[in-house]
Amino acid sequence: MRKIATFVIAIICVVLFYFTFDSAFDVYRANWQLPKESDQESLDNxxxxxxxxxxxxxxxxxxxxxxxxxxxxxxxxxxxxxxxxxxxxxxxxxxxxxxxxxxxxxxxxxxxxxxxxxxxxxxxxxxxxxxxxxxxxxxxxxxxxxxxxxxQYLAGELIAEQLIADMGASGEVILMLDSKQEFYQKQRLKGIQDYLKDYPNIEMIEATTEDAGEHGIALTKDLLNRYPNVDAFIAVNSNFTEDIIEEIERRSKVIPYHIYSFDDNRASLSLLKQGKLDGMIEQSxxxxxxxxxxxxxxxxxxxxxxxxxxxxxxxxxxxxxxxxx
Amino acid sequence: MNIQKKIWLLAVVVLLIMATIWMSLTFYNQKMQDQYNNILERYLVMNELTSTSQQMVTALNNYLLIPVAENLETIDNSKMQIQEMKEEVADFKNTENELALTSYINLIDSLIETTDRSLVFHSEAGTENARRALNEATYISNYISEMTLTLIDTELKTYDRFYRGIINQSEELNQLGIWVLLLITFLLLLYTYWFSLRITKPVEQLTRAASELSKGRFDLKIEVDSKDEIAFLGKMFEHMRNNINNLISEIQQKAQLENELQQSKLLLKESQLRSLQSQINPHFLFNTLNTVSKKAYLEGSEETSDLLVSVAGLLRYNLKHLDKSMTLYDEVNVLKQYINIQKARFTDRLTFHTEIDQTCLHIEIPGLTLQPIVENAMIHAIEPNEDGGVIWFRVKDEGDRVTVEVEDDGPGMPKDKIQQIIDEEQQHDTMAGHASGIGLSNVVKRLRLFNGCEDVIKIEGNKGNGTKVILHIFKERGVDRDDKVTTG
The missing domain is CATH 3.40.50.2300 (Response regulator)
Known part of the structure; x- marks a missing residue:
């Protein structure tokens, strides 16, 4: 009996000591992770x-x-x-x-x-x-x-070159622009225009609107109504890419249209992979x-x-x- | 270790544990408090910076509208405050916010520069430019407040782990507290149990020993296994037990000795009794003598009858009065009866003269003192002499004492013999002849005890001129008479 009591007491002691020291170490170890002090006096560059x-x-x-x-x-x-x-x-x-x-x-x-x-x-x-x-x-x-x-000028030229290769030397091309007329957009447009100048059978239609999204869709709708025989779209401002494709898909198939854009829009690459976009200028x-x-x-x-x-x-x-x- | 020390030790240990816990908790709390203060201060300083910059812009606006020194002073004050706070904010820099913080500080610089510029323009009367600079300052001030929000937001994100760390740690601390409490409680209980056992167990042992002692069992050794005061008590108890044991054994020894003594006495008494029983009962002899005397008287032999009465009287006196004091009168009477008997024996050979002062006869004297002396004279002076002899017996009053003289005309007593008697040495050779069995030395001893002084007897004797024994009996005795003394 006495032996059992001693044994039990010893076990309780060991258990208590273990947990006490364990939690004491936990407390000791739990350091507050302060952000490192900055070693530089003042930041350069x-x-x-x-x-x-x-x-x-x-x-x-x-x-x-x-x-x-x-x-x-x-x-x-x-x-x-x-x-x-x-x-x-x-x-x-x-x-x-x-x-x-x-x-x-x-x-x-x-x-x-x-x-x-x-x-x-x-x-x-x-x-x-x-x-x-x-x-x-x-x-x-x-x-x-x-x-x-x-x-950007070169990019415009590259797109125009591809257009000719795909479409041939005649057809109606709609160039989607936004009204802000930013410098890069102008450059691109200039590149395209300069290249297509040599092809008199190609009719360029410049369409301008304020912004992508609702305006873009509305513009596309209008353009499709006005120019039912259009052959190609170039989203000079790549933000219009989605709008164009979305609106065309609503009416017919995308495949007959030649659609080109640039890679600085989030949707461009996926659309290209789906085959809805015919070509895209990839930058670095x-x-x-x-x-x-x-x-x-x-x-x-x-x-x-x-x-x-x-x-x-x-x-x-x-x-x-x-x-x- | 004594009990007090044990209690002190317990108290000190508990105190130490508590102090340790208290100190570590306080330390931890202090640390946490510091951190909290630090964090809070960051927010407060940034917030204040924002509001002060807005104040400065407002003051600048006021100054541009109403250019008085008071407004300028407000601007300067705000500027100084902003500079100070900027220094403080610069200290908050860490790796995660250094870029934002640098921008923030630069923004503040820009604000101050713009403000200065505005003031310069104003002083140079370029009001339009001053206005423009004010606008710019307003923008910058707005940027500052925006940036402050961004910074605080960054801080929150940066310190997220830190805050979680603090929360975790306090939770862990709580847990530790519970464990420590459990552990200490358990240990204290254990120690208390042990401690109380250390005190009560010896007491119990002592109690048991005491109850054994009270039951009278002195042979069990008292053992107390501790080292404190109880042990001392136990040791003393053991000592006491030993002492009691020793005393008891001593008393037992004495009792045994006494018992033995008593038994030997009893044996002695018994042997004496036996020796007495072996003799003829004196009373029977006395009664028989009386009967024989009456018989002789009836048969006409009056002389024989008288003689027998004297013998009986002497015998009775001997039996009765050996251990009592008598009057001189009684003694003289017994002496006369003795002489009568001796006269019957020696007839003409004995001449007995008496000179008695009758006034002295009431004095007290130990029984059977005179008869042995006269008998002595009879043996030494009358018996050996064919022609017989003379004995004088005198009683004289000499003031404070009564002198009794017994004188004979015998061959006299040698000096050494006299000395022997005076020195109370036993005289075995003479004792046999005495009727009462009492020797002269015995008489001397008794007389001395009776009178309480040494000077009671005087013997004068010359070779050939007879012996004279003089007894002094004091009328006032020096020492109270004691029964034991006279019998001894």
Whole structure:
């Protein structure tokens, strides 16, 4: 009896000791994970990439490239921007970046007066270099240091070339544009127009509307009514791609139409894979990101002064639906 | 270790444990409090910064409208406050918010610059430019408040793990508290049990020993297995038990001795009785003598009858009065009867003269003192002499004492013999001849005890000139008479 009692007491003791020490160690181990103290006195090379279209596959790639390059260069980069072409917000971001005295601003060009005012006056007065990426604004108007991105004129030409190859030398082509008439859009249009000039049998119909979405659909509806014999669509502003295809699908098959677009819209690639889009200009967003950061660092480190004002062009190529299938 | 020390030890141990727990809890609380304060301060400082920047812009606006020194002062104050807070905010920098924080600080700088610019323009009377700068400052101020929100949002995200860590830890601390409480309770119970056992067990042993002792069992050894005061008590108890044991055995020994003594006495008495029984009963002899005397008287032999009466009287006196004090008168009477008997024996050879002062006869004297002395004279002076002898017996009053003289004309007593008698040495050779069986030395002893002084007898004797024994009996006795002394 006595032995049993002693045994039980010993067991209770051991159990209690075990749990007590276990929880004591738990308490001791549970450290509060405070964020690491910053080791740098002040940050150098604070870069910011600002875009109107956050979270699109195209801009995600640009961001990824930029981040990669920034890490390589020892710079810190933040990706700011607005969603869904919210210009007001986008401009505010730029202003904020200027007031925050960023060391460099890499920005998606926006061909508006407000944008130019900001880059030309504010950024210059704060001494902040600006590099436009993907979409350009002429240097004379924006005082940008350089442009990194595709040659939009060439892209237009490439699309026109493909159109001729697919459609032949005669037919009706609708060019979908938005009313803002941004610089890159103009370039593309110019490229297309210049190429198609040599083909008199091709009729170009330029259609303009405010915005993609409802307006785009309405415009497409109207165009289809007015030009029932249309052969091809080119979404010069790639945001119209979805609208065009959606509206055509409502009436008939998509296949007979030749539809071309650019890759800077989120839907473009999937539509191309489905075969609804006949061709798409593929740009090199990753490259743009990398390149822009690299050039910005070169500017900041005074390695390459001045930068080429005409811009640094990245590769573009035509991707056809038939290539993917 | 004694009981007090044990209790102290227990108290100290408990106190130490409690102090440790209390201290660690306090330390932890303090740490947590600091963190909370830190976090709260971040938010407060950022918030204040925002409001102060807005205040500054408002003040700037007021100043541009009404350019008085008071407004300017407000702007300067706000600016200073903003600068100070900017320093504080700069300390909040960590890896996760450094970019945003740098932007934030730069924004503040921009605000101050813009404000300054506005003031400069104002002083140079460029009101339009000053207005424009004010607008810009308003924008920047708005950006600052937006940025503050963003920063706080970032902070919340960044510190999410930290907050969860704190919550987890306090939960774990609670758990630890419960376990520690359980453990301490258990250990204390255990210790208390052991401790109380250490005290009560020896007491129990002692109690048992005491009850055994009270039942009278002194042979069980008292053992107390502890080292405290109880052990001391037990040791003392054991000591006491030993002492009692020793005393008891001593008493038993004594009792045994006494018993043996008693038995030997009884044996002695018995043997004495036997020896007495072996003799003829003196009373029977006395009665027989009386009967024989009456018979002789009836048969006409009056002389024989008188003699027999004297013998009987002497015998009766001997039997009755050996252990009592008598008057001198009684003694003289017995002496006369003795002489009568001796006269019958020695006839003309004995001449006995008496000179007795009758006034002295009432004095008390130990029984059978005179007869042995006269008998002694009879043996030494009359018996050996064919022609017989003379014995003088005188009783004289000498003031404080009565002197009794017995004188004979015998051959006299040698000096050493006299000395022997004075020194109360036993005289075995002479004792046999005495009628009462009492020797001279016995008489001397009794007389001395009776009078309470040594100077009671004087013997004068010269070779050939007879012996004279002089007894002194004091009228006032020095010492109270004691029965035992006279019999001894």
């Amino acid at each position: 604070r870069l910011v990439l600002i875009t109107q279209e956050l979270d699109t596959p195209f801009w995600d790639k640009v961001s990824a490239g930029a981040r990669k390059q920034a890490e390589k260069e020892g710079a810190t980069i933040e990706i700011w921007g607005s969603y869904g072409n919210n210009q007001e917000n986008f401009l505010e971001q730029i202003e904020l970046a200027i007031y925050s005295k960023m060391d460099g601003i890499i920005v998606q060009g926006l061909d508006t007066d407000e944008f130019k005012e900001l880059t030309k006056v504010k950024a210059a007065s704060y001494g902040i270099p600006i590099i436009t990426v993907a979409n350009d604004v002429p240097s004379a108007e924006s005082l940008r240091k350089t442009y990194v991105g595709s040659n 967003p990753q490259k743009m990101g990398e390149r822009s950061v690299k050039l910005m660092m070169e500017w900041l480190n005074n390695d390459t002064v001045p930068l080429n004002l005409d811009g640094y062009l990245t590769d573009i190529r035509m991707v056809k639906a038939t290539d993917l299938q």
